[in-house]
Structures are given as structure tokens and as C-alpha cells.
Amino acid sequence: MIGFTLNGAAVAAPIEAEAPLLAALRGPLGLSGTRFGCGAEQCGACLVLLDGQPRHACTLPVGEVAGRDVTTVEGIGTAAAPHPLQKALLDQQAGQCGFCLSGIQIRALALLRATPRPTEVEIRAALDPHLCRCGSHNRIIRAIQQAAAEMAP
């Protein structure tokens, strides 16, 4: 059993410490919003926040998150109470298949926390580790700009 905080709640994952966090999330913890895309830190689909810092859940051993704080896409917002970033993604219809969007939201959240009013160049640079095959890039950038404008004090 590995205990940690997941989206604000205490959880205990019945899984061996070497298993990747992604397996724990999608398996016993039943949160499938974090995606598998490559298993090698090359696509960004599996990004989560660990104590507020972006990490690839596909390679992060569960043992390392014991006692720490993990945020996944499910922790960002819900249909009933969407985060401004999610509202912006829907406003901009920023996605086609949507498979890349979980990891991208996590990255955008980390960016907006560190840089509340990022320039377009900064947004592009921050999202560079994320692959989107559908070509939704420009809409995603517009959505992040919209969210930044709404969230900035």
C-alpha cells in the first residue's frame, strides 16, 4: 500500500513501489483521465503535478509519491465546476480527439501558476514537450491565453 494525497483526498494504492504512478492511477485508483501515450517521457500525455511540479506519471515510481501531493486532470475541475482553463478549452473548441488534453492542461496549469500572463512564445515553449497529432495547437494556445486573461488578478 502506498499512501499519498490525490486531488486533495488521502488515498492508498495497493501496488508495488516500483510500478509507475500511471499504473496506480489508471488501475486500482480508477482515475483514467491521465493517459498513456509512450511510457518514455516523450509525449506528455501522462503529465501530473507532484507537489505542484509537472512530472511524467508513466515513469514516476509510485514509491516516490508516498506522502506527497498528486494532482491529475480529474482534480482540475469538473463539468459542474469547470476550471477557467477547461472553460476556455471548451469555448475555443480546443481539441479534436482530445487524447492530448489531460497532460496539456496539467502543463498549462503549472505555467499559469509560474507565469500568470505568459506570452504566446512562452506558451508554445512550455507546451513543446506535448505532442498533439490532431493539429489543435493554435486553439489550445488561444484557450490558455483566454484562461490567463480570466484568471489574472
Add this chain to the structure above:
Amino acid sequence: MNLAFAGPIQDGRPKLPGSLHVNRRLDQWLAFLPEGAVRLTPGKVELGQGILTALAQIAAEELDVALSRIRVVAASTPGSPDEAVTSGSLSVQESGMAIRHACAEARAILLSVLAQRSGVSPHDIRVEDGAFLAPDGRTLGSYWSMADAGLLAAEASPDIEAKPATARRIAGTSAPRLDLPEKVFGSPRFIHDLRLPGMRHARVVRPASRGAVLLAVREGALPGDAVVHRDGSFLAVLAPREQEAEAAALRLAGRAEWQAAETLPPDGAVEAWLDAAPAEESLVAERVAETPPAAHRIARRFFRPFVTHASIGTSCAVALWQDGRMHLWTHSQGIYNLRADLAKAMRLPAETFLIQHVEGAGCYGHNGADDVALEAALVARAHPGIPVRLLWSRAEELGWGPASPAMLVAVQAEAAADGTLLRWSQRVTSNGHSGRPGRGKHPTLLAASQLADPFPVPNAINPPLAGGGGAQRNAVPGYRVPALDVRMAHLQVMPLRTSALRGLGALANVWAIESVMDELAAAAGADPLAHRLRHLDDARARDVLARAAAMAGWESRARREGFGLGLAVARYKGTGAWCAAVAEVEAAERVFCRRLWLAADVGEVVSPDGTLNQIEGGAIQATSLCLLEAVRHDARGVTSDSWEGYPILRFSEVPRVAAELLARPEAPPLGAGECSMGPVIGAIANAIADALGVRPTHWPFTPENLAKAMDTA
């Protein structure tokens, strides 16, 4: 890649729109639910292109109900009409037009029943959000009150009129995508998220090479109680938990002894291989004409390597063998076609399979979705009662899914001194662009050739031009030219399994045609825009080209050091949507596409924003394909099986895209998913030539390949 696959259907029955012609019962398409909803059951599937939303809009429009009342059900066998494959930018034509007609007829049937019952003239009844109202405002009934009347248990009739374009209120507006919220909030929606009670996880151990034979597997313990499944050279593991299946597959791979084969041409010699491989030559189009002596002659060869789909999510399927039935969850683009090949490969009757579509990551054509379904079913058959989930790795996705063929397009063109085209000949050499299941005697699914009792690997085909074509798609230029000779050399050997990737042969053909058009313009001292416009008899082609040029400020463009501007235009398949593109490239340490301006005419537009999303997405994908992408391989198999080996365009490299649609609400819809790709590649190539004075003839347009073109110029 669809119903139109073999061209128009002539079966003597009264013609009905789209797929309704071959699925004629109304209740195959829709049902009214007493709780106040409409269940819509199209056979086309959601691939991230927004088709379910567009179909819901069409249905809501014709029925006069709020869009929120439409519940679109994912396709299944036998629950949905057989609409073959969701591909070729044909879903609005085939499914949308069927649904428009079926809903118009459903509305008319209920209207006439209620008119008869109430004595109110049908012309005086109006429908408001599903309620049928008399002129005095009285409710005569509703779709919901009549839900159980069985009124849709009938064949559609040809003489039903849908609403005129001017009366549409829902179809033609930008409705938000129905499937997007769940994808944004990370709710379970993808096939990867499916969890059945007692489900186990399977992984495949891939052969040491294409066509390798499995000689032996050494015995030994496996992690987590994993069990081995072997059928000939198909080798897989099944374990209770996912990480155990992965570890077991890795362990087993080290214990498998293969007799490998070397069947692929060397990576650097694909172009020479295309020239030399045995091929069946056919005439695509021909026009014989006497022409005056030419002043300008251009002869160019354009080479494109194998490329691939590169979906962000990997292929996945869940299968359950129970009571003699195979339940299968799949993200296949064509569930009935898949069923046909599963039946062949597993030597079971087609009715054994109950197939449910579940969305996957964008596939952009025929990726591993069908292959993984057979693999999951093979393992499931050996473990009755246990749901088996099989997921491909990234390496399998990039290395073992069907590839899009390498191509050689050779063009020879002649023009008069003022640039007027006289003769055009084009010869396209390629493997087949369709290895989709369900169309031939033998299954095309990957594992079928690896079984103990194996099937031969069918050579991929090129559909006839009337069905959209494959390698020859868009090989016939849309420009006025007196003498024409277009041929296709279809390779008869297939070292890499090939199949459909968004746009098929159009990408290479439009690139070649638009490059040569630019060269001819330059030879005659003409502007590339004016040169094209005066060779286009098709007003809608001229319109998109003029619009894109205006958007980009083509006429007033100024030369900038290191930058180039290029344009291109094509009508997709020669029968589909028109699209023109202007590209701005920057030639730095390598070439970047910085901006794209696109104008498209897709006929009737069901959702303008959804259509633009597709056009923009296609444009960015095309940019990635031509600037970066090539499948790398050695004699045994694909080596570009990671994102490092097969890079695609990243956020900082993505061009800004401005896209506009020309409004044609009265014109038939033509589909938007693929039309921007060829023109974008042509425009980028022409922009590179503008910036560097070098004509890109080798894809991808990397510094090395451009240097090659410089050497041979």
C-alpha cells in the same frame, strides 16, 4: 474508403440519399424515446472529427427538436446500419444525408398520423421542440407521446423533401462538440478507459522481423501469474494487472527464438526500389490532342518515403469470449468491415461477433485499430469468460501499424512561350493505399499471417478513381490542358504493410502538380497566382484560390530575406471540397512554416467551427508530414518506433493558421477532413522554392533533402 468505394451504386432500387440507400429502414437510424429524447444510431464513428455532433445537428434540424434532445449512440454490430468505413471525408454525405432524409420522413409520418387523428390539415401543423401544435396552439401530440407506435418500422421512400437551406436554424451553426467536455474533464470515454469486471491485460511479443517465424519459446516463470498464448508465430501474454503483462511480455521476448527474414529495401534506397519493384501499370486518365511545339518543358520526379499515422494514443481493444459469442470493443473505423475479416481470420461465422465502437485517439486513417482487435480476440478465445484488454506499446503503434506508402510521382509538362499548358503527363508509382479489412478474400489483419494456419498477406489495393482512388487520388491536374496522360504503377510486392492515411495519394500528387505549375509560371515569367487562375475553368477553384491569396496579401507581398511565400490549390479527389493554401516559410537552420492562409469550399457546412477545426488540423498535420516525417527502417523492420525516431511537429514549430470557408449553403456537403492537406504541402514546397531557389523534390523537406535537390538541379 466508404460506401462510395466502388463508385455510385446502381442496383435498380429507387435512389435514396447516402447510406440510406443500402440501409433503408427508418428504425435503423432513429427512435423516439418516451422520456423526450431522440436516439440516433449512425454507422459512422467519432474519430475526433466531430461527426457525432454534426449528425445530431442535422437530425435536430429536420425533426424540429432542440439539439440537446438528440442522443447519438456509438456504432455497433448488429445495432447500427452498415455504413462501411468512416473515412474519405464522406461522413456528412453518406451518414448526414441519410439522417437528414430519415428524420424528414419520420417527421412527415408523425405529422400525417396526427393530422388524420385530429382532423387538422397537415399544412397547418407546426412542430416545436418535438411537440406538434395546431394553429390555435393546442398540442396534438409529440414524438415522445408516439414513441411506442412503431411508426418508423418502415422503409424510407424516395419522395421526401428535407427543409430548404434557407429554413435551417441548427445545421449550419457552430454547435459545441458533444464529446469534447468528457475529454476535457478526463472522464472515461476512450476505449483505453474501459474496465470490465475480471478484466485481464494482454501484450503481444513482436517478431524479430517482418515475416519472422517463431521457432521456440523457452519455458520459465513469468511475473504476476502471466500466461502465454501462442498460435504459430503469434505470441502474447495475459496477466491480471497491466504492469505484470508488460513485464511478462518483456521477459518472454528474451525467451523467444525467431527465424528472422530480411525483406525490406535499405532505408536510403527506397526511391530506387520504387523504380525497380514489379508493378502493374494502368491508365488513369488520357486525353489525346495535337499541340503546337512547346517553348517550355519541365520534367520532375517527386519522392515521398513511407510515413505513418502516429496516433497519440496507442491501439487498444477489449474482447470477451462467452457462450460462443465474441464481444469486442474497438476503435475501428469500420466495424462491419472488421467483423468480416475477424470471421475469416478466426474461421467463425460473422454473427459470432458482437462489436461495439468505443472512441480512441485520432487515427487519421487505417492505423492499428483493426489489428489489435483480432489480437485481443485471439487471446480471449483461449480464455472463455475473461475480458481481455490488449494495448499496443508506442513501439508497436509506430512500427507495426500499417504505413502510408512511399511514392514516386514523375511529371512531364509542356507549355507555350506565354506559359499556356499544352501537355501534361504524370506517372505515380506506389504500393496500394488501402489494406483495410473486409474487402478481399483473405483478412488484412496483422496477426492473420502469423497464425499456425496462416493466411497470405493481401497486397494493398488502390480503389478506382470513381471511388476516390488511392495512389492516383488527385493525380489528374485540375487545370486546363489539351493533352493528358496519367498513369499508375501499382507495386506488386509490399515489404511494409501499407494502408490508408488521411488524404491517401493526394498529398504527393498535389505537391507534384503544384510544384510544376509554379515552375511553368516562372519559366513564362508569370505570377503563380495569375498563371493558375487562367488555367482554371472551375469557378469554385478560382474562388478559393483568390480568397486565400487575398487573405495572405499575395499581390502586395514584399520580399524578405530568409522568407518565402507559396500557394497551391486543389479540389480534393477531383470531386470533393476545394481548398487553397498560401504558406509562409522561414529558411533558418532548417525550414519552418510560420503562417498558413486557407480558403475552402466544402459545399453545405453543418458546423462552421467544426469544419474549420478539421481544416486547420489537417493543415498542421500536413505541415508536420512534409517537413519532418519519414518511416525509418532496416532490412528487418521499422526502426523509427519511438517519438525520437519519428518526430512530429511541436507547439513552437506550428504555423499560425487563418482559415475561411466560402459559404455555399445550397450546395451538397463535401466533407472537410482532408481537403487542406495537399494544398498545404504544395504551398510549403513552393514557399521553400521562393525562399531558397531550390525546388523540394524529396520529402521530408529537411536540409539534407534540400541539399540533394540543389545537387541535382
